[in-house]
Amino acid sequence: MAEKFAMIIESGTTDKLMAASILTAGAAAMGKDVTVFLTFGGLMAFKKGYEQAPMVMPNEFKGMEGMMAQTMQAKHIPHWMKNFQDAKEVGNVRILACSATLDMFDLKKDDLEPIVEDVVGVAYFIKEAEGAQTLFI
């Protein structure tokens, strides 16, 4: 059985989504079975139309959005979603949506990007994450 890597993405700020996406790509590249559980801000970031969503930075980096956007363009840093897509392409990656968050914001699975594979409850994620290296972001 392959080793496992699990991640709960709670934050919807661009810095953390970038970190989470790169970690997911790295774990998939290294042959881990990856399970990503999206909740709250992390789930909202995966709504359809993410390409048009503005960059969001947390308080400690407030005001850096413009500079970040310029740097990303100049250095050809891919959108974080591209890293998740690449991760799925090279490895075994499942991206799951938290049912409670969907319910809270009156969202349906159809409102989310197709990269989100399924809607699950927390118990299912905990079962999937059993024995995994697990991160909360």
Add this chain to the structure above:
Amino acid sequence: MIQPLTIAKEIDARGSFCPGPLMELIRTVRSAAVGDVIAVLSSDPGSIKDIPAWVAKANHELVALEDVGGEVKRFIVRKTH
């Protein structure tokens, strides 16, 4: 007997951001034939640790690691299985 090294595919991932060069290498190795030798150029300083770590984990062979100048490295990998 020393076999001449024929590069089946050369990837130019210079300027690609971490982990881009590794991801491009993985894709190329997947689509290559067993025994093929693949070269990848990377300017990502993380690649110097990342690519050998992946090659070891995936049980392929790092044939050579060359300095191309500046920050750029050229990794030569043989697909072994």
